[in-house]
Amino acid sequence: LRSLGVERAQAAKGAVVFDAPVRVLAELGVFSRIASRVLWTMRRFRVETPEALIGELAAIRFERVLDERTTFAVEAHLSRAPWAHTLYAAQRVKDVIVDRLRAKRRPRPSVDLERPDVRFVLHWEGAEVTFALDTTGTPLHRRGYRPRDAGPAPMRENLAAAMLAIGHADPTPGAQAR
Numbered sequence: 001l002r003s004l005g006v007e008r009a010q011a012a013k014g015a016v017v018f019d020a021p022v023r024v025l026a027e028l029g030v031f032s033r034i035a036s037r038v039l040w041t042m043r044r045f046r047v048e049t050p051e052a053l054i055g056e057l058a059a060i061r062f063e064r065v066l067d068e069r070t071t072f073a074v075e076a077h078l079s080r081a082p083w084a085h086t087l088y089a090a091q092r093v094k095d096v097i098v099d100r101l102r103a104k105r106r107p108r109p110s111v112d113l114e115r116p117d118v119r120f121v122l123h124w125e126g127a128e129v130t131f132a133l134d135t136t137g138t139p140l141h142r143r144g145y146r147p148r149d150a151g152p153a154p155m156r157e158n159l160a161a162a163m164l165a166i167g168h169a170d171p172t173p174g175a176q177a178r
Contacts, residue, residue, distance in 0.1 A: 039132035068107035
């Protein structure tokens with residue numbers, strides 16, 4: 001992040017949170033060898049009940065990112081939330097999105113769980129909710145640069161890259177570690 005000009009970043013549980021221009025999202029997707037996903041936070045709020053969650057989500061302007069040609073999916077992560085089943089949560093959020101678009105007299109986009117054009121991520125932990133747009137699609141460690149017949153990697157590529165970065169290793173062939 002520092003190499004891309006991000007001055008302030010904060011470590012969070014399983015993530016790094018930062019404010020930066022939109023161009024940094026694209027640059028992370030292309031140049032980061034450590035990130036797994038790059039999420040753009042659309043809304044962050046506190047709720048206690050599913051009804052309050054639905055009310056907050058219904059206020060998001062999904063019509064700005066979805067149309068009848070766009071496929072989408074919702075991924076949910078729950079911890080100490082009123083809902084315990086992530087698939088149920090994802091389906092409820094999908095319903096909120098579709099209801100919002102119908103209320104705006106917009107055509108309904110299709111759901112594609114495998115390769116959506118747009119993936120939304122709901123993270124609900126306790127009373128804290130983060131709703132984000134996944135800017136990377138497929139996790140970055142699956143970029144597909146390894147030949148298909150190479151077999152499984154001994155570890156995720158982004159984990160290996162993080163270990164090299166911690167050790168200040170230069171991945172250039174023939175380079176010496178600093």
